[in-house]
Amino acid sequence: MLNQTFASMLNEKDVIFEIFQYAQDKAKIVGAENILDFSLGNPSVPAPVSVNDTIKSIVDTCPPLALHGYSPNRGLPEVRAAMAEDLNRKFGTHYTMNNIFMTQGAAGALAHAFRAVAAPGDEIITFAPCFSEYKPYTAGAGLKLKVVPADISSFQINFDAFLGMLSPRTAAVLINSPNNPSGVVYSADTIKKLAGILEEKQLEYGHPIYLISDEPYRDIVFSGVDAPYPAAFYANTLTAYSFSKSISLPGERIGYLAVNPEAEDAGKIIEICPQISRTIGTNQTGTLMQRTVAEVCGDTADLSVYEKNEKLLYEALTSYGYECVEPDGTFYMFPKAPGGDAFAFCDKAKELNLMLVPGDIFYCPGHFRIAYCVPTERVERSLPVFKQLISM
Amino acid sequence: MLNQTFASMLNEKDVIFEIFQYAQDKAKIVGAENILDFSLGNPSVPAPVSVNDTIKSIVDTCPPLALHGYSPNRGLPEVRAAMAEDLNRKFGTHYTMNNIFMTQGAAGALAHAFRAVAAPGDEIITFAPCFSEYKPYTAGAGLKLKVVPADISSFQINFDAFLGMLSPRTAAVLINSPNNPSGVVYSADTIKKLAGILEEKQLEYGHPIYLISDEPYRDIVFSGVDAPYPAAFYANTLTAYSFSKSISLPGERIGYLAVNPEAEDAGKIIEICPQISRTIGTNQTGTLMQRTVAEVCGDTADLSVYEKNEKLLYEALTSYGYECVEPDGTFYMFPKAPGGDAFAFCDKAKELNLMLVPGDIFYCPGHFRIAYCVPTERVERSLPVFKQLISM
Numbered sequence: 001m002l003n004q005t006f007a008s009m010l011n012e013k014d015v016i017f018e019i020f021q022y023a024q025d026k027a028k029i030v031g032a033e034n035i036l037d038f039s040l041g042n043p044s045v046p047a048p049v050s051v052n053d054t055i056k057s058i059v060d061t062c063p064p065l066a067l068h069g070y071s072p073n074r075g076l077p078e079v080r081a082a083m084a085e086d087l088n089r090k091f092g093t094h095y096t097m098n099n100i101f102m103t104q105g106a107a108g109a110l111a112h113a114f115r116a117v118a119a120p121g122d123e124i125i126t127f128a129p130c131f132s133e134y135k136p137y138t139a140g141a142g143l144k145l146k147v148v149p150a151d152i153s154s155f156q157i158n159f160d161a162f163l164g165m166l167s168p169r170t171a172a173v174l175i176n177s178p179n180n181p182s183g184v185v186y187s188a189d190t191i192k193k194l195a196g197i198l199e200e201k202q203l204e205y206g207h208p209i210y211l212i213s214d215e216p217y218r219d220i221v222f223s224g225v226d227a228p229y230p231a232a233f234y235a236n237t238l239t240a241y242s243f244s245k246s247i248s249l250p251g252e253r254i255g256y257l258a259v260n261p262e263a264e265d266a267g268k269i270i271e272i273c274p275q276i277s278r279t280i281g282t283n284q285t286g287t288l289m290q291r292t293v294a295e296v297c298g299d300t301a302d303l304s305v306y307e308k309n310e311k312l313l314y315e316a317l318t319s320y321g322y323e324c325v326e327p328d329g330t331f332y333m334f335p336k337a338p339g340g341d342a343f344a345f346c347d348k349a350k351e352l353n354l355m356l357v358p359g360d361i362f363y364c365p366g367h368f369r370i371a372y373c374v375p376t377e378r379v380e381r382s383l384p385v386f387k388q389l390i391s392m
Numbered sequence: 393m394l395n396q397t398f399a400s401m402l403n404e405k406d407v408i409f410e411i412f413q414y415a416q417d418k419a420k421i422v423g424a425e426n427i428l429d430f431s432l433g434n435p436s437v438p439a440p441v442s443v444n445d446t447i448k449s450i451v452d453t454c455p456p457l458a459l460h461g462y463s464p465n466r467g468l469p470e471v472r473a474a475m476a477e478d479l480n481r482k483f484g485t486h487y488t489m490n491n492i493f494m495t496q497g498a499a500g501a502l503a504h505a506f507r508a509v510a511a512p513g514d515e516i517i518t519f520a521p522c523f524s525e526y527k528p529y530t531a532g533a534g535l536k537l538k539v540v541p542a543d544i545s546s547f548q549i550n551f552d553a554f555l556g557m558l559s560p561r562t563a564a565v566l567i568n569s570p571n572n573p574s575g576v577v578y579s580a581d582t583i584k585k586l587a588g589i590l591e592e593k594q595l596e597y598g599h600p601i602y603l604i605s606d607e608p609y610r611d612i613v614f615s616g617v618d619a620p621y622p623a624a625f626y627a628n629t630l631t632a633y634s635f636s637k638s639i640s641l642p643g644e645r646i647g648y649l650a651v652n653p654e655a656e657d658a659g660k661i662i663e664i665c666p667q668i669s670r671t672i673g674t675n676q677t678g679t680l681m682q683r684t685v686a687e688v689c690g691d692t693a694d695l696s697v698y699e700k701n702e703k704l705l706y707e708a709l710t711s712y713g714y715e716c717v718e719p720d721g722t723f724y725m726f727p728k729a730p731g732g733d734a735f736a737f738c739d740k741a742k743e744l745n746l747m748l749v750p751g752d753i754f755y756c757p758g759h760f761r762i763a764y765c766v767p768t769e770r771v772e773r774s775l776p777v778f779k780q781l782i783s784m
Contacts, residue, residue: 002661003509004511006507006667007664043461044457047460059448064438064439065436065438068438069642070642070643103673104673104674104675105675107673109673111672116394116395117394119396119397136667140671208393248460249460251461251676251678252679252680269394271402272398272401275398275401278401279398281495281496281504281674282496282500282674284645285645286644286645286678286681287643287644288447288643288644288680
């Protein structure tokens with residue numbers, strides 16, 4: 001018989017897919033060029049040229065059997081060493097290859113992190129607004145996800161609510177900065193305060209509370225913004241990284257889990273990651289892409305369009321009267337929905353061929369997400385529609 | 393705290409790794425060229441030239457954003473269509489792209505198959521000798537693996553024992569033909585008999601029993617051998633395939649799950665596969681490799697060395713007095729261990745620098761596995777050692 005846990009997931013409303021489907025249907029009527037789609041977080045700039053040059057060079061020069069041969073179960077040693085060096089160069093950290101586990105993007109890194117430091121029945125705490133997939137990610141590991149309500153004034157952390165949700169069953173705290181969907185970066189003050197609370201609660205509960213830092217947008221930070229590296233503030237930090245956004249490789253499924261060398265059981269966590277892989281069918285990630293990112297990990301795609309779009313949108317929307325915390329990075333913005341009902345607002349926008357996502361699916365009603373990883377001319381064409389919507 | 397389920401897996405004896413480690417240590421003393429390593433199932437022939445040509449051509453010609461862009465959650469439509477066509481051409485089947493789910497190798501396909509058609513507490517039956525990883529694969533899905541003892545006279549199915557193990561909790565039966573470690577292909581008679589029993593038991597239990605057919609060695613079949621396609625014999629068949637062995641791409645983690653269009657709930661099974669992915673951190677497999685296998689799926693690596701090695705080894709070993717069911721394909725052979733104790737025999741072999749794997753880890757004591765995916769000259773150098781061992 002079919003597994004009812006998974007079959008029943010098909011009955012859940014898939015809000016983003018429904019918007020995507022609506023946009024496709026509407027495009028047939030009004031023409032695709034007239035759809036102002038801001039619904040999906042797909043990079044809109046291609047990978048840097050260095051990526052494709054590197055792929056071809058590896059194919060031409062790597063010994064044939066090694067080229068597509070099995071990777072050791074933690075990833076290729078030279079690739080793990082390159083990831084450690086890149087982190088150390090950027091953040092002054094002290095990772096070695098023994099702290100790195102190569103994964104299928106950040107999703108793969110989180111799948112291993114959750115299973116490594118928590119057991120079924122344990123609790124993971126995260127903060128609204130947050131990525132909707134954290135729910136199935138944690139549920140799949142048998143964990144309970146508790147979502148701290150947003151501090152909508154800043155999209156930093158609502159510490160009062162957080163303190164009320166910590167318990168001896170808290171195995172880990174999950175953060176995502178720069179944040180999807182708010183675009184906000186957690187300040188050094190926020191991370192210090194969070195680290196202080198976790199240090200205290202670890203002592204009180206008598207067991208480590210790991211900080212799992214989901215960082216796919218780490219390299220998309222706008223000029224003048226200081227984006228602190230969470231692992232530098234808290235020893236028990238596991239960092240999930242992906243090359244999907246920074247070098248526009250979302251389809252290649254490549255990233256890593258970095259375990260702070262100062263974390264409790266740091267060595268053991270990396271050792272058990274391959275054991276976890278054995279139970280979820282992920283026996284390492286592609287060797288060609290591993291070798292590629294080892295060469296290009298210092299590069300980024302041309303991310304300047306995201307900042308340009310952000311400035312355009314933020315200035316225009318606030319001048320029209322929208323309330324919005326200004327993003328520090330990513331390619332998302334999360335304004336308040338005029339009228340307060342995000343679903344109603346996004347429905348109105350849809351009728352004007354503008355595709356937005358209601359904040360409810362990010363555990364933060366009353367807001368909507370704009371994914372401005374789109375050509376700038378689309379942003380420009382959207383502005384009159386945003387203006388019209390706030391006066392409707 | 394660390395997850396003890398996974399941490400305790402580190403305490404299990406990893407027999408193959410220990411042999412590998414012993415070989416590495418011994419190589420430092422006697423020289424790597426003097427180690428006769430037959431322990432690992434790594435392809436020894438490179439991928440066909442068409443693979444690398446295709447990769448470079450895709451990198452040069454695919455539109456930049458599509459090239460490394462997100463894949464739909466079932467895989468790229470044109471790739472799924474190519475897989476279906478390839479199967480139909482080879483086996484006269486009637487798959488469409490809607491029956492194909494792209495995965496990270498056969499391991500990824502099995503991870504989805506188990507979770508799709510079974511729920512925690514259900515039973516999966518498989519047949520010794522079998523791949524040792526079936527245990528963690530099923531355990532990770534909360535399933536109980538029951539292993540039917542081997543029919544050591546033929547390495548076909550021990551049907552009497554099988555009938556005694558079927559129960560209403562049997563959700564699926566897992567087969568692997570051509571088989572690791574025996575190299576044997578299940579005959580049409582075996583598959584027909586198996587299908588007949590499953591048809592009958594489905595009626596008796598009032599629920600489907602799916603046949604999960606793990607086929608990474610499907611294309612490595614020796615001349616004169618007829619290798620029947622299991623899905624052609626039984627409607628409720630899910631086929632797990634990998635390009636790891638047939639075109640020597642083990643490190644690229646690419647394969648698929650094919651659901652027989654005549655299977656009960658065939659459409660629903662494919663629909664729920666992406667829901668499963670959401671819970672185990674595998675959001676599709678790399679787009680570049682998907683596009684590559686769509687182009688080269690009709691090719692194979694030069695697999696002739698495996699058959700050449702098989703003939704050499706089989707003739708020599710049987711002439712020395714080893715008892716062995718002759719392999720029909722793969723690059724494995726599974727003779728009886730002289731003396732009956734496979735660990736003792738493999739230990740003796742190790743002392744002579746010959747690395748073999750005891751059958752106990754494949755649920756079939758008293759035998760040992762030779763992985764002859766090695767250069768033929770290594771096979772030739774091993775023959776005097778095999779001769780010496782049987783007379784010790």
